[in-house]
Amino acid sequence: MTADGRRLAGVPTGPGYASHAVLTEPVEVPDTLSDHEAAALLSQGTTALAAARAGRIAPGDRVLVEAATGGVGSLLVQLASRAGAIVVAATRGAHKLAIASQLGAHEVVDYSVPGWSAGLEPIDVALSSVGGATARESFDLLRTGTGRLVLFGYAGGAPLDVDASDVFGRGVSITGLWGTYSTDAVREAFASGLSPILGAALPLSDAARAHYLLESRSTTGKLILVP
Structure with a gap:
Protein backbone atom coordinates (compact mmCIF):
# COMPACT_ATOMS: atom_id res chain seq x y z
CA MET A 1 0.00 0.00 0.00
CA THR A 2 1.27 3.47 -0.86
CA ALA A 3 1.59 6.36 1.55
CA ASP A 4 -1.66 7.83 0.23
CA GLY A 5 -3.56 4.58 0.82
CA ARG A 6 -3.64 3.12 -2.69
CA ARG A 7 -3.14 -0.62 -3.23
CA LEU A 8 -0.96 -1.53 -6.19
CA ALA A 9 -0.41 -4.84 -7.96
CA GLY A 10 2.04 -6.00 -10.59
CA VAL A 11 4.76 -8.46 -11.52
CA PRO A 12 8.08 -7.95 -9.69
CA THR A 13 11.24 -7.22 -11.64
CA GLY A 14 13.20 -9.79 -9.63
CA PRO A 15 12.47 -13.05 -7.78
CA GLY A 16 8.88 -13.32 -6.63
CA TYR A 17 9.42 -15.02 -3.29
CA ALA A 18 10.21 -11.91 -1.28
CA SER A 19 8.57 -9.71 1.33
CA HIS A 20 9.22 -6.59 -0.78
CA ALA A 21 9.43 -6.11 -4.55
CA VAL A 22 9.94 -3.39 -7.15
CA LEU A 23 7.05 -2.97 -9.61
CA THR A 24 7.84 -1.10 -12.81
CA GLU A 25 4.25 -0.86 -14.09
CA PRO A 26 1.89 -1.20 -11.13
CA VAL A 27 -1.88 -1.23 -11.52
CA GLU A 28 -4.16 0.18 -8.84
CA VAL A 29 -6.38 -2.42 -7.17
CA PRO A 30 -10.05 -1.38 -7.08
CA ASP A 31 -11.89 -1.28 -3.76
CA THR A 32 -14.17 -4.09 -4.97
CA LEU A 33 -11.34 -6.64 -4.72
CA SER A 34 -9.55 -8.03 -1.70
CA ASP A 35 -5.77 -8.37 -1.77
CA HIS A 36 -6.05 -12.11 -2.38
CA GLU A 37 -8.63 -11.72 -5.15
CA ALA A 38 -6.36 -9.19 -6.85
CA ALA A 39 -3.41 -11.60 -6.59
CA ALA A 40 -5.48 -14.32 -8.25
CA LEU A 41 -6.71 -12.11 -11.08
CA LEU A 42 -3.27 -10.61 -11.64
CA SER A 43 -1.94 -13.82 -13.17
CA GLN A 44 -4.74 -16.37 -13.51
CA GLY A 45 -7.32 -13.78 -14.55
CA THR A 46 -5.20 -12.41 -17.38
CA THR A 47 -4.44 -15.94 -18.61
CA ALA A 48 -8.10 -16.99 -18.48
CA LEU A 49 -9.26 -13.96 -20.45
CA ALA A 50 -6.58 -14.55 -23.09
CA ALA A 51 -7.42 -18.25 -23.37
CA ALA A 52 -11.14 -17.59 -23.72
CA ARG A 53 -10.45 -14.98 -26.40
CA ALA A 54 -8.13 -17.33 -28.29
CA GLY A 55 -10.81 -20.03 -28.24
CA ARG A 56 -13.32 -17.71 -29.94
CA ILE A 57 -16.09 -19.12 -27.76
CA ALA A 58 -19.55 -18.64 -29.27
CA PRO A 59 -23.03 -19.27 -27.84
CA GLY A 60 -23.90 -22.95 -28.06
CA ASP A 61 -20.28 -24.13 -28.34
CA ARG A 62 -19.34 -27.17 -26.31
CA VAL A 63 -16.32 -26.01 -24.32
CA LEU A 64 -14.08 -28.41 -22.41
CA VAL A 65 -12.08 -26.90 -19.54
CA GLU A 66 -9.24 -29.01 -18.15
CA ALA A 67 -8.33 -28.58 -14.46
CA ALA A 68 -11.64 -26.79 -14.12
CA THR A 69 -11.32 -26.07 -10.41
CA GLY A 70 -7.79 -24.67 -10.60
CA GLY A 71 -6.84 -21.01 -10.55
CA VAL A 72 -7.27 -20.49 -14.29
CA GLY A 73 -9.76 -23.27 -14.99
CA SER A 74 -12.32 -22.02 -12.47
CA LEU A 75 -12.28 -18.62 -14.17
CA LEU A 76 -12.59 -20.21 -17.61
CA VAL A 77 -15.71 -22.09 -16.51
CA GLN A 78 -17.23 -18.73 -15.57
CA LEU A 79 -16.16 -17.05 -18.81
CA ALA A 80 -17.42 -19.86 -21.04
CA SER A 81 -20.72 -19.97 -19.19
CA ARG A 82 -21.09 -16.20 -19.60
CA ALA A 83 -20.50 -16.58 -23.33
CA GLY A 84 -23.46 -18.94 -23.61
CA ALA A 85 -21.39 -22.09 -24.09
CA ILE A 86 -22.17 -25.59 -22.87
CA VAL A 87 -19.35 -26.07 -20.37
CA VAL A 88 -17.79 -29.49 -19.83
CA ALA A 89 -15.56 -29.32 -16.75
CA ALA A 90 -12.77 -31.86 -16.36
CA THR A 91 -11.30 -32.14 -12.88
CA ARG A 92 -10.33 -34.77 -10.29
CA GLY A 93 -12.39 -36.28 -7.47
CA ALA A 94 -15.95 -35.91 -6.21
CA HIS A 95 -15.25 -32.74 -4.20
CA LYS A 96 -13.83 -30.88 -7.19
CA LEU A 97 -16.59 -32.16 -9.48
CA ALA A 98 -19.13 -30.60 -7.11
CA ILE A 99 -17.26 -27.29 -7.13
CA ALA A 100 -17.19 -27.29 -10.95
CA SER A 101 -20.96 -27.74 -11.02
CA GLN A 102 -21.39 -24.85 -8.59
CA LEU A 103 -19.27 -22.66 -10.88
CA GLY A 104 -21.75 -23.21 -13.70
CA ALA A 105 -20.48 -26.27 -15.59
CA HIS A 106 -23.22 -28.15 -17.43
CA GLU A 107 -21.33 -31.45 -17.47
CA VAL A 108 -18.53 -32.65 -15.20
CA VAL A 109 -16.06 -35.47 -15.77
CA ASP A 110 -13.22 -36.91 -13.68
CA TYR A 111 -10.13 -36.97 -15.90
CA SER A 112 -8.22 -39.12 -13.41
CA VAL A 113 -10.47 -42.05 -14.39
CA PRO A 114 -9.12 -44.07 -17.35
CA GLY A 115 -11.22 -43.54 -20.46
CA TRP A 116 -12.81 -40.40 -19.03
CA SER A 117 -13.50 -38.96 -22.47
CA ALA A 118 -15.43 -41.99 -23.74
CA GLY A 119 -19.06 -41.14 -24.36
CA LEU A 120 -18.58 -37.37 -24.44
CA GLU A 121 -20.02 -35.57 -27.44
CA PRO A 122 -17.62 -33.68 -29.75
CA ILE A 123 -16.06 -30.52 -28.35
CA ASP A 124 -15.88 -27.19 -30.19
CA VAL A 125 -13.27 -25.60 -27.92
CA ALA A 126 -10.83 -27.34 -25.57
CA LEU A 127 -8.97 -25.16 -23.06
CA SER A 128 -5.97 -27.26 -22.11
CA SER A 129 -3.49 -26.87 -19.26
CA VAL A 130 -2.83 -30.41 -18.04
CA GLY A 131 -0.81 -31.82 -20.93
CA GLY A 132 0.13 -35.42 -21.64
CA ALA A 133 -2.57 -38.02 -22.13
CA THR A 134 -5.27 -35.68 -20.82
CA ALA A 135 -4.50 -33.07 -23.47
CA ARG A 136 -4.41 -35.79 -26.11
CA GLU A 137 -7.90 -36.98 -25.15
CA SER A 138 -9.10 -33.37 -25.28
CA PHE A 139 -7.59 -33.06 -28.76
CA ASP A 140 -9.27 -36.27 -29.90
CA LEU A 141 -12.63 -34.88 -28.76
CA TYR A 181 0.49 -10.30 -19.06
CA SER A 182 0.23 -6.55 -19.62
CA THR A 183 -1.05 -3.65 -17.56
CA ASP A 184 -4.09 -3.40 -19.84
CA ALA A 185 -4.77 -7.12 -19.32
CA VAL A 186 -4.56 -6.68 -15.55
CA ARG A 187 -7.01 -3.77 -15.63
CA GLU A 188 -9.37 -5.88 -17.75
CA ALA A 189 -9.11 -8.77 -15.28
CA PHE A 190 -9.73 -6.48 -12.30
CA ALA A 191 -12.85 -5.07 -14.00
CA SER A 192 -14.12 -8.43 -15.30
CA GLY A 193 -16.40 -9.30 -12.41
CA LEU A 194 -14.86 -12.78 -12.26
CA SER A 195 -14.92 -14.50 -8.87
CA PRO A 196 -11.66 -16.35 -8.25
CA ILE A 197 -11.70 -19.37 -5.97
CA LEU A 198 -9.33 -18.63 -3.11
CA GLY A 199 -7.63 -21.76 -1.86
CA ALA A 200 -5.08 -21.97 0.93
CA ALA A 201 -3.23 -18.85 2.08
CA LEU A 202 0.15 -19.81 3.50
CA PRO A 203 2.97 -17.71 4.96
CA LEU A 204 5.92 -17.15 2.65
CA SER A 205 8.03 -19.31 4.94
CA ASP A 206 5.80 -22.25 3.94
CA ALA A 207 6.59 -21.94 0.22
CA ALA A 208 7.88 -25.51 0.11
CA ARG A 209 4.57 -26.80 1.47
CA ALA A 210 2.72 -24.73 -1.12
CA HIS A 211 4.70 -26.43 -3.88
CA TYR A 212 3.93 -29.82 -2.36
CA LEU A 213 0.20 -29.05 -2.35
CA LEU A 214 0.33 -27.97 -5.98
CA GLU A 215 2.26 -31.05 -7.04
CA SER A 216 -0.15 -33.32 -5.18
CA ARG A 217 -3.06 -31.70 -7.06
CA SER A 218 -4.99 -31.36 -3.83
CA THR A 219 -5.63 -27.63 -4.17
CA THR A 220 -8.54 -25.74 -5.66
CA GLY A 221 -8.41 -22.21 -7.01
CA LYS A 222 -5.56 -19.84 -6.23
CA LEU A 223 -2.90 -20.74 -3.67
CA ILE A 224 -1.61 -17.58 -1.97
CA LEU A 225 1.75 -16.97 -0.28
CA VAL A 226 1.56 -14.16 2.28
CA PRO A 227 4.80 -12.27 3.16
Missing part, protein backbone atom coordinates in the same frame (compact mmCIF):
# COMPACT_ATOMS: atom_id res chain seq x y z
CA LEU A 142 -12.40 -31.85 -31.06
CA ARG A 143 -15.16 -31.51 -33.61
CA THR A 144 -13.80 -32.33 -37.07
CA GLY A 145 -13.52 -29.28 -39.31
CA THR A 146 -14.01 -26.58 -36.69
CA GLY A 147 -12.56 -27.73 -33.35
CA ARG A 148 -10.14 -25.40 -31.55
CA LEU A 149 -7.62 -26.37 -28.88
CA VAL A 150 -6.01 -23.63 -26.77
CA LEU A 151 -2.83 -24.67 -24.95
CA PHE A 152 -1.63 -22.65 -21.97
CA GLY A 153 0.39 -25.15 -19.97
CA TYR A 154 1.10 -28.77 -19.12
CA ALA A 155 0.86 -29.04 -15.35
CA GLY A 156 1.02 -32.83 -15.57
CA GLY A 157 4.65 -32.59 -16.69
CA ALA A 158 4.41 -33.68 -20.33
CA PRO A 159 3.34 -31.54 -23.30
CA LEU A 160 0.65 -32.53 -25.79
CA ASP A 161 2.01 -35.03 -28.31
CA VAL A 162 0.34 -34.73 -31.73
CA ASP A 163 1.56 -35.09 -35.28
CA ALA A 164 0.94 -32.34 -37.81
CA SER A 165 -1.09 -34.79 -39.87
CA ASP A 166 -3.44 -35.22 -36.90
CA VAL A 167 -4.16 -31.50 -37.05
CA PHE A 168 -4.66 -30.77 -40.74
CA GLY A 169 -6.09 -34.22 -41.40
CA ARG A 170 -9.06 -33.39 -39.20
CA GLY A 171 -9.30 -29.69 -39.98
CA VAL A 172 -8.80 -28.60 -36.37
CA SER A 173 -6.57 -25.89 -34.93
CA ILE A 174 -4.17 -25.53 -32.00
CA THR A 175 -3.31 -22.17 -30.47
CA GLY A 176 -0.60 -21.68 -27.87
CA LEU A 177 -0.69 -18.78 -25.43
CA TRP A 178 2.40 -16.74 -24.66
CA GLY A 179 2.93 -13.38 -23.00
CA THR A 180 -0.60 -12.83 -21.69
Whole structure:
Protein backbone atom coordinates (compact mmCIF):
# COMPACT_ATOMS: atom_id res chain seq x y z
CA MET A 1 0.00 0.00 0.00
CA THR A 2 1.27 3.47 -0.86
CA ALA A 3 1.59 6.36 1.55
CA ASP A 4 -1.66 7.83 0.23
CA GLY A 5 -3.56 4.58 0.82
CA ARG A 6 -3.64 3.12 -2.69
CA ARG A 7 -3.14 -0.62 -3.23
CA LEU A 8 -0.96 -1.53 -6.19
CA ALA A 9 -0.41 -4.84 -7.96
CA GLY A 10 2.04 -6.00 -10.59
CA VAL A 11 4.76 -8.46 -11.52
CA PRO A 12 8.08 -7.95 -9.69
CA THR A 13 11.24 -7.22 -11.64
CA GLY A 14 13.20 -9.79 -9.63
CA PRO A 15 12.47 -13.05 -7.78
CA GLY A 16 8.88 -13.32 -6.63
CA TYR A 17 9.42 -15.02 -3.29
CA ALA A 18 10.21 -11.91 -1.28
CA SER A 19 8.57 -9.71 1.33
CA HIS A 20 9.22 -6.59 -0.78
CA ALA A 21 9.43 -6.11 -4.55
CA VAL A 22 9.94 -3.39 -7.15
CA LEU A 23 7.05 -2.97 -9.61
CA THR A 24 7.84 -1.10 -12.81
CA GLU A 25 4.25 -0.86 -14.09
CA PRO A 26 1.89 -1.20 -11.13
CA VAL A 27 -1.88 -1.23 -11.52
CA GLU A 28 -4.16 0.18 -8.84
CA VAL A 29 -6.38 -2.42 -7.17
CA PRO A 30 -10.05 -1.38 -7.08
CA ASP A 31 -11.89 -1.28 -3.76
CA THR A 32 -14.17 -4.09 -4.97
CA LEU A 33 -11.34 -6.64 -4.72
CA SER A 34 -9.55 -8.03 -1.70
CA ASP A 35 -5.77 -8.37 -1.77
CA HIS A 36 -6.05 -12.11 -2.38
CA GLU A 37 -8.63 -11.72 -5.15
CA ALA A 38 -6.36 -9.19 -6.85
CA ALA A 39 -3.41 -11.60 -6.59
CA ALA A 40 -5.48 -14.32 -8.25
CA LEU A 41 -6.71 -12.11 -11.08
CA LEU A 42 -3.27 -10.61 -11.64
CA SER A 43 -1.94 -13.82 -13.17
CA GLN A 44 -4.74 -16.37 -13.51
CA GLY A 45 -7.32 -13.78 -14.55
CA THR A 46 -5.20 -12.41 -17.38
CA THR A 47 -4.44 -15.94 -18.61
CA ALA A 48 -8.10 -16.99 -18.48
CA LEU A 49 -9.26 -13.96 -20.45
CA ALA A 50 -6.58 -14.55 -23.09
CA ALA A 51 -7.42 -18.25 -23.37
CA ALA A 52 -11.14 -17.59 -23.72
CA ARG A 53 -10.45 -14.98 -26.40
CA ALA A 54 -8.13 -17.33 -28.29
CA GLY A 55 -10.81 -20.03 -28.24
CA ARG A 56 -13.32 -17.71 -29.94
CA ILE A 57 -16.09 -19.12 -27.76
CA ALA A 58 -19.55 -18.64 -29.27
CA PRO A 59 -23.03 -19.27 -27.84
CA GLY A 60 -23.90 -22.95 -28.06
CA ASP A 61 -20.28 -24.13 -28.34
CA ARG A 62 -19.34 -27.17 -26.31
CA VAL A 63 -16.32 -26.01 -24.32
CA LEU A 64 -14.08 -28.41 -22.41
CA VAL A 65 -12.08 -26.90 -19.54
CA GLU A 66 -9.24 -29.01 -18.15
CA ALA A 67 -8.33 -28.58 -14.46
CA ALA A 68 -11.64 -26.79 -14.12
CA THR A 69 -11.32 -26.07 -10.41
CA GLY A 70 -7.79 -24.67 -10.60
CA GLY A 71 -6.84 -21.01 -10.55
CA VAL A 72 -7.27 -20.49 -14.29
CA GLY A 73 -9.76 -23.27 -14.99
CA SER A 74 -12.32 -22.02 -12.47
CA LEU A 75 -12.28 -18.62 -14.17
CA LEU A 76 -12.59 -20.21 -17.61
CA VAL A 77 -15.71 -22.09 -16.51
CA GLN A 78 -17.23 -18.73 -15.57
CA LEU A 79 -16.16 -17.05 -18.81
CA ALA A 80 -17.42 -19.86 -21.04
CA SER A 81 -20.72 -19.97 -19.19
CA ARG A 82 -21.09 -16.20 -19.60
CA ALA A 83 -20.50 -16.58 -23.33
CA GLY A 84 -23.46 -18.94 -23.61
CA ALA A 85 -21.39 -22.09 -24.09
CA ILE A 86 -22.17 -25.59 -22.87
CA VAL A 87 -19.35 -26.07 -20.37
CA VAL A 88 -17.79 -29.49 -19.83
CA ALA A 89 -15.56 -29.32 -16.75
CA ALA A 90 -12.77 -31.86 -16.36
CA THR A 91 -11.30 -32.14 -12.88
CA ARG A 92 -10.33 -34.77 -10.29
CA GLY A 93 -12.39 -36.28 -7.47
CA ALA A 94 -15.95 -35.91 -6.21
CA HIS A 95 -15.25 -32.74 -4.20
CA LYS A 96 -13.83 -30.88 -7.19
CA LEU A 97 -16.59 -32.16 -9.48
CA ALA A 98 -19.13 -30.60 -7.11
CA ILE A 99 -17.26 -27.29 -7.13
CA ALA A 100 -17.19 -27.29 -10.95
CA SER A 101 -20.96 -27.74 -11.02
CA GLN A 102 -21.39 -24.85 -8.59
CA LEU A 103 -19.27 -22.66 -10.88
CA GLY A 104 -21.75 -23.21 -13.70
CA ALA A 105 -20.48 -26.27 -15.59
CA HIS A 106 -23.22 -28.15 -17.43
CA GLU A 107 -21.33 -31.45 -17.47
CA VAL A 108 -18.53 -32.65 -15.20
CA VAL A 109 -16.06 -35.47 -15.77
CA ASP A 110 -13.22 -36.91 -13.68
CA TYR A 111 -10.13 -36.97 -15.90
CA SER A 112 -8.22 -39.12 -13.41
CA VAL A 113 -10.47 -42.05 -14.39
CA PRO A 114 -9.12 -44.07 -17.35
CA GLY A 115 -11.22 -43.54 -20.46
CA TRP A 116 -12.81 -40.40 -19.03
CA SER A 117 -13.50 -38.96 -22.47
CA ALA A 118 -15.43 -41.99 -23.74
CA GLY A 119 -19.06 -41.14 -24.36
CA LEU A 120 -18.58 -37.37 -24.44
CA GLU A 121 -20.02 -35.57 -27.44
CA PRO A 122 -17.62 -33.68 -29.75
CA ILE A 123 -16.06 -30.52 -28.35
CA ASP A 124 -15.88 -27.19 -30.19
CA VAL A 125 -13.27 -25.60 -27.92
CA ALA A 126 -10.83 -27.34 -25.57
CA LEU A 127 -8.97 -25.16 -23.06
CA SER A 128 -5.97 -27.26 -22.11
CA SER A 129 -3.49 -26.87 -19.26
CA VAL A 130 -2.83 -30.41 -18.04
CA GLY A 131 -0.81 -31.82 -20.93
CA GLY A 132 0.13 -35.42 -21.64
CA ALA A 133 -2.57 -38.02 -22.13
CA THR A 134 -5.27 -35.68 -20.82
CA ALA A 135 -4.50 -33.07 -23.47
CA ARG A 136 -4.41 -35.79 -26.11
CA GLU A 137 -7.90 -36.98 -25.15
CA SER A 138 -9.10 -33.37 -25.28
CA PHE A 139 -7.59 -33.06 -28.76
CA ASP A 140 -9.27 -36.27 -29.90
CA LEU A 141 -12.63 -34.88 -28.76
CA LEU A 142 -12.40 -31.85 -31.06
CA ARG A 143 -15.16 -31.51 -33.61
CA THR A 144 -13.80 -32.33 -37.07
CA GLY A 145 -13.52 -29.28 -39.31
CA THR A 146 -14.01 -26.58 -36.69
CA GLY A 147 -12.56 -27.73 -33.35
CA ARG A 148 -10.14 -25.40 -31.55
CA LEU A 149 -7.62 -26.37 -28.88
CA VAL A 150 -6.01 -23.63 -26.77
CA LEU A 151 -2.83 -24.67 -24.95
CA PHE A 152 -1.63 -22.65 -21.97
CA GLY A 153 0.39 -25.15 -19.97
CA TYR A 154 1.10 -28.77 -19.12
CA ALA A 155 0.86 -29.04 -15.35
CA GLY A 156 1.02 -32.83 -15.57
CA GLY A 157 4.65 -32.59 -16.69
CA ALA A 158 4.41 -33.68 -20.33
CA PRO A 159 3.34 -31.54 -23.30
CA LEU A 160 0.65 -32.53 -25.79
CA ASP A 161 2.01 -35.03 -28.31
CA VAL A 162 0.34 -34.73 -31.73
CA ASP A 163 1.56 -35.09 -35.28
CA ALA A 164 0.94 -32.34 -37.81
CA SER A 165 -1.09 -34.79 -39.87
CA ASP A 166 -3.44 -35.22 -36.90
CA VAL A 167 -4.16 -31.50 -37.05
CA PHE A 168 -4.66 -30.77 -40.74
CA GLY A 169 -6.09 -34.22 -41.40
CA ARG A 170 -9.06 -33.39 -39.20
CA GLY A 171 -9.30 -29.69 -39.98
CA VAL A 172 -8.80 -28.60 -36.37
CA SER A 173 -6.57 -25.89 -34.93
CA ILE A 174 -4.17 -25.53 -32.00
CA THR A 175 -3.31 -22.17 -30.47
CA GLY A 176 -0.60 -21.68 -27.87
CA LEU A 177 -0.69 -18.78 -25.43
CA TRP A 178 2.40 -16.74 -24.66
CA GLY A 179 2.93 -13.38 -23.00
CA THR A 180 -0.60 -12.83 -21.69
CA TYR A 181 0.49 -10.30 -19.06
CA SER A 182 0.23 -6.55 -19.62
CA THR A 183 -1.05 -3.65 -17.56
CA ASP A 184 -4.09 -3.40 -19.84
CA ALA A 185 -4.77 -7.12 -19.32
CA VAL A 186 -4.56 -6.68 -15.55
CA ARG A 187 -7.01 -3.77 -15.63
CA GLU A 188 -9.37 -5.88 -17.75
CA ALA A 189 -9.11 -8.77 -15.28
CA PHE A 190 -9.73 -6.48 -12.30
CA ALA A 191 -12.85 -5.07 -14.00
CA SER A 192 -14.12 -8.43 -15.30
CA GLY A 193 -16.40 -9.30 -12.41
CA LEU A 194 -14.86 -12.78 -12.26
CA SER A 195 -14.92 -14.50 -8.87
CA PRO A 196 -11.66 -16.35 -8.25
CA ILE A 197 -11.70 -19.37 -5.97
CA LEU A 198 -9.33 -18.63 -3.11
CA GLY A 199 -7.63 -21.76 -1.86
CA ALA A 200 -5.08 -21.97 0.93
CA ALA A 201 -3.23 -18.85 2.08
CA LEU A 202 0.15 -19.81 3.50
CA PRO A 203 2.97 -17.71 4.96
CA LEU A 204 5.92 -17.15 2.65
CA SER A 205 8.03 -19.31 4.94
CA ASP A 206 5.80 -22.25 3.94
CA ALA A 207 6.59 -21.94 0.22
CA ALA A 208 7.88 -25.51 0.11
CA ARG A 209 4.57 -26.80 1.47
CA ALA A 210 2.72 -24.73 -1.12
CA HIS A 211 4.70 -26.43 -3.88
CA TYR A 212 3.93 -29.82 -2.36
CA LEU A 213 0.20 -29.05 -2.35
CA LEU A 214 0.33 -27.97 -5.98
CA GLU A 215 2.26 -31.05 -7.04
CA SER A 216 -0.15 -33.32 -5.18
CA ARG A 217 -3.06 -31.70 -7.06
CA SER A 218 -4.99 -31.36 -3.83
CA THR A 219 -5.63 -27.63 -4.17
CA THR A 220 -8.54 -25.74 -5.66
CA GLY A 221 -8.41 -22.21 -7.01
CA LYS A 222 -5.56 -19.84 -6.23
CA LEU A 223 -2.90 -20.74 -3.67
CA ILE A 224 -1.61 -17.58 -1.97
CA LEU A 225 1.75 -16.97 -0.28
CA VAL A 226 1.56 -14.16 2.28
CA PRO A 227 4.80 -12.27 3.16
